[in-house]
Amino acid sequence: MSYLITIRTGGFHGRRLGHDPRRMRVERRGCISTTSGRSVEELARLPVSVKGIHLGRVADILVDGQDDRVVGFELRCGDGERRFLPFAVADLGSDEISVSSALVLLDEPGLAYYLERARRLSELGLVAPCVDAEGRLIAARTAA
Numbered sequence: 081m082s083y084l085i086t087i088r089t090g091g092f093h094g095r096r097l098g099h100d101p102r103r104m105r106v107e108r109r110g111c112i113s114t115t116s117g118r119s120v121e122e123l124a125r126l127p128v129s130v131k132g133i134h135l136g137r138v139a140d141i142l143v144d145g146q147d148d149r150v151v152g153f154e155l156r157c158g159d160g161e162r163r164f165l166p167f168a169v170a171d172l173g174s175d176e177i178s179v180s181s182a183l184v185l186l187d188e189p190g191l192a193y194y195l196e197r198a199r200r201l202s203e204l205g206l207v208a209p210c211v212d213a214e215g216r217l218i219a220a221r222t223a224a
Contacts, residue, residue, distance in 0.1 A: 117210040117218055118172065120201060128155055128165060128177045135182060136163070142198040143217065150215040151198045153177070154191060164191040167215045 124138045136157035142164075144151050152166040164186040171178045179185070186194075201209065201217075210218050 117212045120209045120211060123153075123172065123177070123211065126172075126175070126177045128153070128170075128179065130179050130182050134158060135179075135185070138177070141201040141211075142194055143201050143204065145197065145199055148217045150201075150211050150217070151194060154195075154200070155185065157185075161188065162191055163187055164194050 120141060123141065127137055128135045136155040138153045139156045139162065140154040142151045142154060143149065150167045152164055152168075153170065155163045155165055157163055165177070165179065166184065166186075169179060169184045171180075206217070212218050
């Protein structure tokens with residue numbers, strides 16, 4: 081028996097179809113937000129909420145071990161628990177990361193599953209990484 085599961089892809093507000101993500105402008109100190117990407121520093125500062133209710137903050141960003149795509153966010157929630165937010169269900173706004181329901185957050189066992197299979201972005205040694213609308217890391221360099 082097989083199932084077809086459809087997941088809504090989280091996107092950036094104002095994203096233009098056909099825009100080339102390689103055209104990201106990079107400053108000496110890092111990435112400039114454009115419609116094709118956001119700096120990781122900027123994403124890490126955004127609160128996570130559902131319908132305006134604060135759920136938590138980004139503690140780290142998890143990246144796939146094979147192709148340098150963001151898998152999701154490790155969150156520190158208001159109740160002190162750590163949870164996992166899949167990138168595909170996150171709506172990355174200009175002033176918050178919003179989700180349709182708190183039920184999309186995975187608890188500690190779910191987070192542990194992703195921690196075993198993904199890498200923490202903070203441990204990769206990248207300088208000024210950015211994330212495009214599809215979750216790819218762009219405009220990043222390895223720290224020397």
